[in-house]
C-alpha cells in the first residue's frame with residue numbers, strides 16, 4: 626500500500642510540474658523575422674540593419690516559446706533572403722495557429738518615434754486581439770510613444786490564414802531608438818514582450 630501511495634505522489638508531482646512548464650503546449654507559432662540576406666530592410670540611424678535586429682529578436686522569441694512547449698516555425702533562422710509569398714506558404718502549409726512578423730519602423734524624418742502593431746481587417750477575426758496584446762506588451766515594457774494598433778494590407782498579413790500581426794518594434798531611423806535597438810538587452814526585452822503577448826493571447 627505504501628509503495629502505491631508513493632508512486633501516486635510521484636506521478637502527481639511529475640504531471641503537475643509537466644503542466645506548469647508547458648503553458649503553450651501544442652501551440653504552433655510562426656515567427657517571421659522581416660527582411661534578410663540581400664534585403665536589409667531599413668538602415669538604422671546608428672548604423673545597424675533592420676534585418677539583423679528582426680532576426681535576433683525572432684530567435685530569442687523562438688527559444689522562449691519553445692521553453693514553454695510551443696512548436697515554433699521560423700520563416701528564416703539566418704541571414705538569407707526569403708520572398709514574402711514563401712513566408713506565407715510556410716505558415717499556411719505547416720498549420721500555424723498564429724503568425725507574428727517582426728520589423729523595425731523607419732521614416733524620412735529622424736523625429737518619428739514609438740511603437741505600433743499592424744493587423745489586416747479582412748484576415749482572421751482574431752488578428753486584432755493578437756495585435757492588441759503585442760502592442761500593449763511592447764508599450765508596457767518600454768517608455769516610448771504608443772502609436773497604437775493599426776490596420777494595413779501588408780502582404781504577410783493579407784496572405785496568411787491564421788491570426789496574424791506585424792510588430793514595428795521601434796523606429797530604427799530615430800537616433801535614440803536606434804541606440805536602444807543596438808543593445809542586446811533591449812532586444813531581449815522586445816522578445817520577452819512578444820512572448821508575454823502570445824501567453825496572454827493563448828490564455
Ligand SMILES: [Zn+2]
Nearest residue numbers: 659666728729
Ligand atoms: Zn521592415
